Amino acid sequence: MKKSFAYALLSLTLITSGCLGQNRLDELTLVLTFGVDQGKNGEMEIYTAVPVFHKEARKKTELLHTRASTFREGRDRLDNQANGVVETGKVQNILISKRLMMRKGLFDLLDVIYRDPKSALMTDLIVTDDPIEQVMDVDIQDKPRFPVYLRELVRSSHISEASVSTNVRRAYDQFYEKGITPYVTEMKLSENKLKISGTALLDKRGYYVASLDTEESIQLLILQKDTHHPIFMTVQLKGKDVGKKDEESQSISYSIDYTHSSYKTYVEGNQFHFDLHFRYSIVLTELLVQLHPMQDKEKLEKAIASEMKKKMEAVIAKFQKHHLDPIGLGKYARAYAYPQWKQVEDDWGRAFSQAKVRVIPEVRMISIGSLRK
Amino acid sequence: MTFNKVQGGISLFQYVMFISQVQIGVGMMTLPTDLAEVAGTDGWISILLGWIAAIVISLVIVRIMSRQPAETIYDLFFRYLGRGLGACAVLLFILYCLFVFTIAILVKIHITQTWVLPQTPNFFLMLLFMIPILMLVHFGVNILVRYVEFVGLGTIVIIPLFFIAMKGGHLIHLLPVLKEGWLPVFQGVKTTVLSFLGFELAFILYPLLRQKNKAAKGIIIANTITMCMQMLVVITCYIQFNPYQILTYIWPTLDLFETVEFPFVERIEVIFTAFYLFLISTSGIPYLYTAIAGIERLFGDSIREKAMLVLGLGYIVSAFIYNPTFYQVNQMQKWGGNIGMFVAYLFPIAFWLYAGVVDRIRRWDKT
Numbered sequence: 079m080k081k082s083f084a085y086a087l088l089s090l091t092l093i094t095s096g097c098l099g100q101n102r103l104d105e106l107t108l109v110l111t112f113g114v115d116q117g118k119n120g121e122m123e124i125y126t127a128v129p130v131f132h133k134e135a136r137k138k139t140e141l142l143h144t145r146a147s148t149f150r151e152g153r154d155r156l157d158n159q160a161n162g163v164v165e166t167g168k169v170q171n172i173l174i175s176k177r178l179m180m181r182k183g184l185f186d187l188l189d190v191i192y193r194d195p196k197s198a199l200m201t202d203l204i205v206t207d208d209p210i211e212q213v214m215d216v217d218i219q220d221k222p223r224f225p226v227y228l229r230e231l232v233r234s235s236h237i238s239e240a241s242v243s244t245n246v247r248r249a250y251d252q253f254y255e256k257g258i259t260p261y262v263t264e265m266k267l268s269e270n271k272l273k274i275s276g277t278a279l280l281d282k283r284g285y286y287v288a289s290l291d292t293e294e295s296i297q298l299l300i301l302q303k304d305t306h307h308p309i310f311m312t313v314q315l316k317g318k319d320v321g322k323k324d325e326e327s328q329s330i331s332y333s334i335d336y337t338h339s340s341y342k343t344y345v346e347g348n349q350f351h352f353d354l355h356f357r358y359s360i361v362l363t364e365l366l367v368q369l370h371p372m373q374d375k376e377k378l379e380k381a382i383a384s385e386m387k388k389k390m391e392a393v394i395a396k397f398q399k400h401h402l403d404p405i406g407l408g409k410y411a412r413a414y415a416y417p418q419w420k421q422v423e424d425d426w427g428r429a430f431s432q433a434k435v436r437v438i439p440e441v442r443m444i445s446i447g448s449l450r451k
Numbered sequence: 452m453t454f455n456k457v458q459g460g461i462s463l464f465q466y467v468m469f470i471s472q473v474q475i476g477v478g479m480m481t482l483p484t485d486l487a488e489v490a491g492t493d494g495w496i497s498i499l500l501g502w503i504a505a506i507v508i509s510l511v512i513v514r515i516m517s518r519q520p521a522e523t524i525y526d527l528f529f530r531y532l533g534r535g536l537g538a539c540a541v542l543l544f545i546l547y548c549l550f551v552f553t554i555a556i557l558v559k560i561h562i563t564q565t566w567v568l569p570q571t572p573n574f575f576l577m578l579l580f581m582i583p584i585l586m587l588v589h590f591g592v593n594i595l596v597r598y599v600e601f602v603g604l605g606t607i608v609i610i611p612l613f614f615i616a617m618k619g620g621h622l623i624h625l626l627p628v629l630k631e632g633w634l635p636v637f638q639g640v641k642t643t644v645l646s647f648l649g650f651e652l653a654f655i656l657y658p659l660l661r662q663k664n665k666a667a668k669g670i671i672i673a674n675t676i677t678m679c680m681q682m683l684v685v686i687t688c689y690i691q692f693n694p695y696q697i698l699t700y701i702w703p704t705l706d707l708f709e710t711v712e713f714p715f716v717e718r719i720e721v722i723f724t725a726f727y728l729f730l731i732s733t734s735g736i737p738y739l740y741t742a743i744a745g746i747e748r749l750f751g752d753s754i755r756e757k758a759m760l761v762l763g764l765g766y767i768v769s770a771f772i773y774n775p776t777f778y779q780v781n782q783m784q785k786w787g788g789n790i791g792m793f794v795a796y797l798f799p800i801a802f803w804l805y806a807g808v809v810d811r812i813r814r815w816d817k818t
Contacts, residue, residue: 084586087582087585087586090578090582167718168717195565195566195705196569198717198718199709199710200709200710200712200717247709247710250696251692251693251696253696254693254695254696254699255693255695255696256695257693409621409623409624409693410623412626412627413623413626413627414626414627416627416630
């Protein structure tokens with residue numbers, strides 16, 4: 079009696095465990111890329127790239143286009159023209175035009191993604207200056223599907239220090255962290271090819287403010303301690319004591335194999351001071367100046383250090399001019415000068431612009447390669 | 452009392468597992484946010500203080516139970532309060548257990564619906580959860596303890612996930628320690644003691660324990676396991692999320708895993724949610740079991756099966772009629788916290804003092 083009752087219950091669980099609302103892959107319109115552009119009357123132009131699974135189809139990716147005032151509305155309108163159920167849980171990247179970012183804050187745009195637990199948060203964010211329609215229509219016949227290609231482009235450029243990498247989840251972190259201002263990968267279209275062009279800097283509300291090129295992006299990544307070693311760099315040495323090999327070349331290339339950085343934060347007379355100490359271990363890879371790598375070791379190290387200091391300080395000056403802090407020095411201010419931080423936390427960008435930031439690099443050559451001079 | 456008997460009693464390990472698994476449950480999902488709301492990133496200090504409080508009260512419970520090693524709290528109620536009052540107390544305890552169980556199952560349904568199966572109706576999930584729960588409870592503490600043991604060992608599997616999620620976090624979020632001084636930390640203790648709730652089930656478990664002399668040691672170990680688990684969850688959340696961001700999440704522990712990405716599986720948090728259902732079940736089912744043990748003590752052996760059937764059907768039918776919203780579930784959790792505070796923290800001390808006095812008077816009467 080008891081046993082049969084148990085069996086009855088067990089079989090009931092088997093019946094009830096069939097999931098309601100299941101999807102079949104071939105009936106889905108799997109949205110992998112969203113593109114958003116500025117439209118007329120405050121509306122947005124929304125483009126999506128959808129992979130096509132039919133064997134007969136010649137193009138691997140289908141482009142859909144709709145107009146809507148919000149992201150969510152656009153997704154619902156896509157339902158009307160897609161030939162399957164629109165599924166956005168696997169979105170790989172979101173392309174946003176710079177023009178739109180000047181009118182609309184990034185975070186209002188993304189709210190739907192944060193609120194819906196079904197959406198993927200590892201989606202990459204990309205800003206571009208070019209019309210989205212052209213970008214999404216780029217010719218990539220010799221490359222993987224557009225969304226996959228875009229993702230690889232962004233991730234590999236992040237690893238090779240050409241740009242930051244901001245996914246939706248990190249953007250959320252940057253939005254709520256009062257001690258940092260958001261930044262997004264920037265991309266550009268040149269000769270019908272896509273290229274990562276640097277970093278777009280946003281203000282605290284998510285509006286576009288300024289851009290960094292790829293070289294400045296490296297400095298930003300080093301300042302953020304978000305680098306993958308080795309970092310390859312080439313600098314032009316200009317100084318009285320650095321002799322030229324000939325008229326043109328005064329370059330020197332090296333790879334940074336290891337960086338030890340420590341940031342010191344203190345407050346003096348209501349002004350934040352940041353001393354950013356860096357200890358680089360570098361390997362020479364190319365030497366086109368009239369210096370002997372062994373005899374003039376110290377001179378060389380000093381020259382490189384001062385060059386790096388100049389570059390970093392230029393980038394920091396740019397941030398301070400625009401009242402931005404993409405490095406996240408506000409976190410250090412909070413950790414080490416809490417009472418003063420408390421007074422400025424709601425307008426950290428402004429407070430940071432008045433802060434005194436010193437970069438103190440120290441270069442140690444650990445190898446000069448296989449040549450004696 | 453056949454329901455609450457087990458061949459040869461339960462081992463110390465099972466006792467530890469049982470209590471710590473009851474404690475690790477709903478609280479683990481929401482604790483980082485709840486704590487950050489009151490104590491900021493200093494919440495981890497509150498956990499240490501809450502842990503000490505939980506141990507103290509647990510030891511009080513062990514002291515109460517050691518007066519009559521073979522009796523559960525229900526027997527003690529009758530012994531110390533007399534027939535009428537004792538029955539009332541038993542009834543209250545049953546209601547408390549049922550209430551906690553209700554909260555646990557509602558939260559479970561709510562999380563499943565939000566994260567995994569948004570289109571599946573409430574009653575369906577209730578049916579799905581209720582059947583195995585009733586089966587577990589039906590076969591008594593013997594099977595229940597083994598189930599809890601199984602889930603407890605399974606929990607170890609998810610611990611590495613937390614360490615993986617810790618990667619890429621910023622330890623600097625924890626600085627400065629004691630941001631706003633000690634006051635918020637002490638206020639945070641109230642939040643943490645709620646997530647230690649569960650040790651009060653020692654009231655029913657103690658008579659089954661094989662080695663009674665190790666009861667105190669066991670309950671300290673159980674509380675420590677819970678504390679370590681909470682510490683891991685809270686610290687991971689605090690270094691992964693910045694102090695402002697953490698306040699925006701309802702279930703930070705689930706959001707935590709959205710960053711974790713393996714080459715073979717992308718949305719690990721969905722899998723974690725499914726796994727989490729086991730964890731949360733072990734904090735609900737023992738309460739239902741305790742309630743039914745109380746009903747049996749009150750009305751006799753014959754009514755047990757009927758009570759279980761009525762309760763089970765009651766939950767399923769009510770799921771057809773009444774679907775609590777998110778706000779209602781939240782509100783219920785708050786009430787549960789307040790009542791639990793009373794039942795698990797204040798009541799043992801009061802009862803301990805009372806029982807001490809009664810025992811002394813009775814002894815004095817005899818001589």
